[in-house]
Amino acid sequence: MNTITPPPAFLDPARALACIHCGLCLSSCPTYLETGNENDSPRGRIYLMRALQDGRVALGDTVAHHIDQCLGCRACEAVCPSGVQYGELLEHTREHLEQHFSRSLWQRFLRRWVIEKVFPFPERMELALLPAWLIKGWRLEGLLPQFAREALSLLPAAPAPGRLPEFCPAAEPARARVGFVSGCVMTVLFGPTNEASVRLLNRAGCDVFTPVGQGCCGALYAHSGQLEQARACARHNIAVFERLQLDTIVINAAGCGSTLKEYGALLREDPEWADRARAFSSRVRDLTEVLVAAAPPSASLRSGDPAGARVTYHDACHLAHPQRITKPPRDLVRARAGTNFVELPESDVCCGSAGSYNLTEPAMAARLQRRKIENILKTGAKVVVTTNPGCLLQIRAGLRQAGAMDVEAVHIADYLDRVSG
Amino acid sequence: MTTESPTILSAAVLDALGEIVGRDNLVYGPEELLVYECDAYTIEKQLPNVVVLPRNTAEVAAVVRLCAEHSLPIIPRGAGTSLSGTVLAVTGGVMIALTRMNRILQIDYRNRRALVEAGCVNAWITQAVKARGLFYAPDPSSQSACTIGGNVATNSGGPHTLKYGVTTNHVLGFEMVLPDGEVCWLGTRPEGGEDVAGFDLRGAFIGCEGMFGVVTRVLVGLSRAPQSFKTMMGVFESVDEASQAVSDIIAAGMVPGAMEMMDQLITQAVEAAYHFGFPLDAGAVLIIELDGLAAGLERQAARVIEICRANGAREVRLAKTEAERLELWKCRKRAFGAIGRLSPNFLTQDGVVPRSKLPEIMRFIRACSERQGLRIPNVFHAGDGNIHPLILYDERDPEQVRRALAAGHEILAKCVELGGSVSGEHGIGVEKIDFMAIQFTAADLAAMQMLRRVFDPGQRCNPHKMFPGSKRCSDFAPKKQAAA
Structure with a gap:
C-alpha cells in the first residue's frame, strides 16, 4: 500500500498505543454486534485511527463512515483491561475529521445547524420545534420525506417545558447545598422531570440552586469533534457554578453527566482553567448517586405488589460506561418495585439514540432501536426506567412503532417521585 | 511480502462472492x-484479499466451494483473539469471518446441551443457562469475546482446565464445511445419543487450527454449576514457595477447580487496573478455587490454607462474597489486557512444564529477562504447569522485537528440555512453527500431515500454519508500521 504523507498529529501516541489489540472489547460494541465487521468495532476503529495518523490510509468516505458509525457509547472502555480511553481518542479523531473531511450538504446542515446551533439553546429549540409540533398536531407527517418522518417520530406528542426556580429549599433542615444542571433537551421536553428531580433532592435534604445563567454542557459539541466549542461551554458553566459555593453539582441526564465529569480532561491543556475544571468535575454527581448516598435503599427485597406492573431498567450508555454507574439506579428502582423488578437482557447495549446519532446515522440507530425494543418486550415489563432524555425519546418512539402502547418508558426521577410522592 | 507469491483475486470471483x-x-x-x-x-501481518461475512451454513458452503473451484486459500476467523497468529492470511486469500453467525439456536435442558453457531461468544452460553444452574465449562481468559468456533479450532482451555478439562471434553459434535464445500457433521448430533460409533473424527478435528475445514454449528455439553465455591488468594514471598504450595495441594489429594499464579510485575499491573487490593510487594499471588458440594468444602479450604502457610504464605484471604469472588476472577481473566498499562506490545508464550519443574522454569525466565533486557511478567495456570510469560517490547524499536523473539524461543526450548511442551492452549499458528520440529519427530509430523491431507488434499485451508517448512511473511520482524 502506498504511504501517504501523515496528517498533523491528532492522536496522543501513548493513549493510542495503550490498545494492544487483544480484542476483548469486540462483543461489547453494539455496531459490531449488528454488522460483525471488525471495522465497526472498537479495536477496528482504533486501528483505523492509528493508520490514519501514520499515513497508512487516506481520509476518505470509508474511514469517515466507520468513525461516524461509532455511537460513542463507550461500552468498550468499561471492558478494556488496558484502560484505553477510547472516548478521548474518538473525540480527537472526530475533531480531525471535522477539520479535514468534507461531508454531504444534508450532513453539514444537521451537524452545523440543527445539532450545534439549535439543540444547545432551549429557546431556539422551542422555536424550531414549533412547526414540528404543528405538523404532528395536524397529522401531516405523511407529506414529509422518509428521513424527516423518522426524525419527527422521536418527538413526544406535546412539548413539556419547565423553568425551575433559582432556589428550592430542602424539605428538612438542609444537609447539603447542591447545584442543579437543568440541561437543554431536558428543559424543553422534560420540564416536569426536572421538577421531580428537584423535589427528590429537596426530600433528600438538599438545598437546590438552579442558576439561570447556565448553558449547554458541551456534550453535543464534544461528541461531534467540536472541541473548542465544548471547551467554551465548560468555561462558562464552571464560572456560573463556582460563584455559588456548592457541595455538589447534580445532573439527571447521563449524557451531560459524563461530559461534566470530564471537564478536567477537556481543559487539561489550559493553564488558566485546568485546576478549576478539575475542581468542578470532582463535585459532579448523577442524581441517582446523590439519592442513594442520602438514603441507602435496603438490601432486603420486599415482595412486589402482585397486581403491580413488571419494571425493568435500561442502562443509559453514558451512565453505565464512562461513569460506571449501574448499581445505584437499580437499587433505587428495585427498592420500589420489589420482586416486580426484572433484568433487561442486553440492558447496557446502546438503544441507538446516542445523543444526535439517530439524526446523523438513522439506519444503524433504527437497527439498535429494534434490538432494544425486542429485548424489552421479552421481559414482559410494562415500565422501562432509564436516566437519559435521548434514550427516553428513542425507546418511546420504538415502542410506538412496535405497537406496544401498554409499555411506558420513564425517567428514573419521575418513577421515584411517582411511587414515593 | 511473502516468500510465496500472494493470492490474486479476480473481479469476477469478488462479484461471485458478493452474490453469495x-x-x-x-x-x-x-x-x-x-x-x-x-x-x-x-508481530506478523498480512492482508487477506477479501473478508466475507456469511449468515448461515449454506453461504459458508457456497463460499468454500467457489474457493475450491478457483484454488484460493481459505482462512476461517472468529473474533481474532488468537495469540499465535492462527488466523493470519500468510499468502492472502479469502478470510471467512463467522462473526455474524453468533446465535444460540437451541438449549436442551433435559440432555444438558446447547446448539450454537460457530460465531457465538463463549461467555454468552453460560449467561443464557446460568439461571437454570448450568454452565459451559471451558473458560479461556478471552471468553467474553472469543467464539466457540475458534475454541474448537484451537481446543481452548482456561483457568478451570485443571478440574474440568478443555474444549474437547465439552464439545459433543459439530457441523463443518469441508475444504471442497461439502457439509458434514462429526460426533454427536443435536438429536442423537452421546456415544457415536466409528472413528472419533470429532476428536481429530478439535485443535486442527482451522486446517480441516470451517466449523459452522457446534453442539456443546453443559455442566451442572458447582453448589459452592471457596476462592482463596495466597500471598507468597516468592514464586518458588507458591509453586511448592501448588504441588503440595495436589499431593494432598485435592483437585481444586483452578490454581492460578501471578508474579509481582503482573500483580502490580492488575492492581493498577482493578484496585482489588493485591499487595504490591508480594513475590507471587496464588488464586486457588475449590468447588463442588458444600459439604466438606470448608474442611478442604482449611487444609489448603494450612498448606499455603506451611509454604511461607504471609497471608491467605478467602473471598467472602460472590461479588468479591467474581472481582478476583475478573482481575485474573483480564490480566493480559492490563499489560497495555506497562508496554505498547507484548509477546506471550504458552509453554507447559511438569508441575514439579515450575520453580526451575520461573528461575530460567527471570535469568532470560535479565539477559535480554526486557521485562517479563508471568500469569499462569499453575495447577497444570501451563506458563504464560508475557515478554514486553515496543514494536517501534527493531532491536526490542528481535530480543523479544529470542527470549520467547529460549523459554520454549527450555520447556521442551524440562519434559514439557511448547503450547498448552494458544495453539501453534505461525508463531511456534519452528518448535514443532523440536517437540515432535519427523515421523510424528508426517503422520499429522497425512491426516490433514485426508481432509484437505489441496492444503488450502488455513495454509502455512503449524508445520515446519511452511511459508512465513518474509519480513515478519519489525516493520515500520506502528499501527498494531
Missing part, C-alpha cells in the same frame, strides 16, 4: 482490510 453473501457483507477495500491483517499476535 451480499455486497454489504464483503470487506475488500484496502482501508477496511487493514484491521484483518493480524489477530492479537501482532
